[in-house]
Amino acid sequence: MPTQLFYTTQIPVSFWFIAKNKKQKGKTLFIDARKMGTMVTRKLRELTDEDIQKIVDTYNAFVDGTLEDGEPFEEKMGRLTAELLELFAKSHELENEIRKWLGAIGYEL
Numbered sequence: 001m002p003t004q005l006f007y008t009t010q011i012p013v014s015f016w017f018i019a020k021n022k023k024q025k026g027k028t029l030f031i032d033a034r035k036m037g038t039m040v041t042r043k044l045r046e047l048t049d050e051d052i053q054k055i056v057d058t059y060n061a062f063v064d065g066t067l068e069d070g071e072p073f074e075e076k077m078g079r080l081t082a083e084l085l086e087l088f089a090k091s092h093e094l095e096n097e098i099r100k101w102l103g104a105i106g107y108e109l
Contacts, residue, residue: 010043023065031058 012034036051047055061067069076099109 017059022063024062027062029059029062029067031055 033047033051033055036054037045037047040046058067071079102109
């Protein structure tokens with residue numbers, strides 16, 4: 001779920017629904033809703049009716065066994081781990097840049 005959805009926390013949250021007797025045994029559904037919702041105040045985000053319906057439809061399709069994302073697991077994991085490695089490299093570049101600029105103004109880390 002996106003950030004700032006609840007008054008008590010500003011970080012993204014996850015909901016876990018556990019079912020023993022599901023049609024797609026051995027499979028787990030993860031819905032990335034981090035980019036959903038609309039900021040209603042500077043500190044609070046709300047999901048729109050359309051956002052909620054999209055989540056519900058996705059969940060129901062999974063429960064019914066009709067959800068297909070079309071990308072084999074091994075390919076998806078290969079793609080996602082490659083993306084993650086690129087993001088890690090970028091984060092190290094940014095960290096070094098921040099250290100450099102802090103050092104330039106007398107704040108060595």
